[in-house]
Amino acid sequence: MNLTLRVWRQKERNSPGRIVEYRASNIIPDMSFLEVLDVVNEELIAKGEEPIAFDSDCREGICGTCSLVINGIAHGGQRGTTACQLHMRRFKDGDTITVEPWRAKSFPVLRDLVTDRSAFDRIIAAGGFVSVNTGGCPDGNALPVPKIEADAAMDAASCIGCGACVAACKNASAMLFVAAKISHLAHLPQGRSERERRALAMVNQMDAEGFGSCTVTGSCEAVCPKEISLDFIAKMNREYGKAILKGDVRIRAEGGAG
Numbered sequence: 001m002n003l004t005l006r007v008w009r010q011k012e013r014n015s016p017g018r019i020v021e022y023r024a025s026n027i028i029p030d031m032s033f034l035e036v037l038d039v040v041n042e043e044l045i046a047k048g049e050e051p052i053a054f055d056s057d058c059r060e061g062i063c064g065t066c067s068l069v070i071n072g073i074a075h076g077g078q079r080g081t082t083a084c085q086l087h088m089r090r091f092k093d094g095d096t097i098t099v100e101p102w103r104a105k106s107f108p109v110l111r112d113l114v115t116d117r118s119a120f121d122r123i124i125a126a127g128g129f130v131s132v133n134t135g136g137c138p139d140g141n142a143l144p145v146p147k148i149e150a151d152a153a154m155d156a157a158s159c160i161g162c163g164a165c166v167a168a169c170k171n172a173s174a175m176l177f178v179a180a181k182i183s184h185l186a187h188l189p190q191g192r193s194e195r196e197r198r199a200l201a202m203v204n205q206m207d208a209e210g211f212g213s214c215t216v217t218g219s220c221e222a223v224c225p226k227e228i229s230l231d232f233i234a235k236m237n238r239e240y241g242k243a244i245l246k247g248d249v250r251i252r253a254e255g256g257a258g
């Protein structure tokens with residue numbers, strides 16, 4: 001296959017960017033999208049030019065590091081697929097493909113296709129963990145978890161933190177990511193003891209990072225490579241609402257505000 005790539009090039013965070021065109025020749029249809037960028041980069045390096053900066057790590061759809069908007073769609077538009085698992089057989093010989101970074105105020109471009117997604121790390125650090133001592137490895141059935149709860153926790157835990165949900169949302173909302181992380185722990189007994197503090201802290205941090213509001217357009221769910229359901233946003237809203245109410249009750253009981 002021979003392709004034309006239109007790639008966003010930007011030297012650094014505060015410099016202006018622009019689309020630059022490259023030819024990608026003799027591409028094998030079984031190559032992944034990132035391997036095509038590797039091919040283009042090898043040619044650029046051989047010519048003494050700056051290679052295209054892009055993020056990747058596992059290249060197996062596990063780590064959430066790859067982050068490309070391909071032809072206007074985060075991760076390229078193949079349902080349940082990360083950019084690193086998108087193969088060129090999905091495209092046609094002679095295609096022109098536009099490649100851009102995630103676009104969101106809270107994910108500033110650092111260079112070319114690389115964005116700073118540390119806002120997600122700070123949201124996790126605000127409460128996306130269990131701090132109670134859960135002891136050693138218990139017997140399989142020592143802590144009964146109903147299957148329906150275990151399945152929901154597992155579905156939420158499959159979020160790889162890639163940020164495509166933010167990139168796809170017209171409001172740059174991070175609700176799907178935060179909802180997955182809050183729901184994952186809220187569905188398990190080990191996560192319940194801190195559920196109110198967690199919901200408040202993570203939602204507050206999400207707001208502090210400048211992510212937008214959710215208007216339920218569903219674009220996040222459509223591009224999510226792990227097919228995280230919008231239902232988790234409803235679950236997060238319930239967790240957050242309960243935390244607010246309990247906090248309000250506690251404040252009243254302690255003779256505080258209200």
Ligand code: SF4
Binds near residue numbers: 226
């Ligand atoms: S919810 Fe989906 S799109 Fe958003 S960070 Fe998690 S895996 Fe990525």
Ligand code: FES
Binds near residue numbers: 085
């Ligand atoms: S590089 Fe790890 S998910 Fe794409």
